[in-house]
Amino acid sequence: MPRLPFLSLTCAIAFSVAACDRQSADEAQQQENSAEVKANEELTGTVDRSQAGTPLPAVTVTDPSGTTLDLSKAVGKPVLLNLWATWCAPCVAEMPLLDELAAERADTLRVLTVSEDMKGPELVVPFFKEKKFANLPQWMDQANDLAFGMGGGASLPLTVLYDAEGKEVWRVIGGFDWASDQAREMLDEAAPPADG
CATH class of the missing domain: 1.20.5 (Single alpha-helices involved in coiled-coils or other helix-helix interfaces)
Incomplete structure (x- = not known):
């Protein structure tokens, strides 16, 4: 028992x-x-048109090799400027869509992705290697000058469309489905007028 x-x-x-x-x-x-x-x-960002007409910021970004780009000089064709970080889940979720978009519209749109990671290449280079992005640049803004200049420490991701003259058309705050019909229609807003 x-x-x-x-x-x-x-x-x-x-x-x-x-x-x-x-x-x-x-x-x-x-x-x-x-x-x-x-x-x-994470891909439910909101469109904001309240700053339309604002020029591309005069901020210089750097890539892992040390090459610099003054964003205010990035004119001539429309620019889609995306501020992101490796720790930002919606940023990571939309990056493959931006990579596809950059390939699809290479002739008519310049997609500039700028990391706001303070550790810069230490995080950005392995992230790009792991994800195998073939069409996105590895620009970095380690001092966060760009994020602060665009709204006092802007929420990430922040993506802004500029026309060929460097004037803001709209911005999206939060992750966005860049493969959607809505995104395509919005991007067409910065297309140069058709000859005729």
Whole structure:
């Protein structure tokens, strides 16, 4: 008879462990589902036209090789300027879409991605290598001059469309689905007028 309580205790422990394992699997599934929902939520940025006409900022950015670019001189064709960071989930979610967009519209649109990571190349270079982006530049703004100049430490991601003369058309605050019909129509707003 003394074995019966021991057996009951053993069964209770085994049942508890099994329940914990099932709970862990359930939690993992919930986390995975939450990640999918979160990824969709991350691409729901808002369009802001309140600063239309503002010129490209006079900020110089640098790439990992030390090459610099004065953004105010990036004129001649429309520019889509994207401020992002490796720690920003919606930024990471939209980067593949921006890479595809840069390839698709290479002749008519200059896509400039600028990292606001303070560690610069230490984070940006491995991120680009891992993601295998072939069409996005690795510009960096380690001092965050650009982010602060565009709204006092702008929320990331922040993407601004400038026309060929360097004047703001609109900005999107938050992640955005750059493959959507809405994005295509909005980008066409900066296209030069058709000859005719």
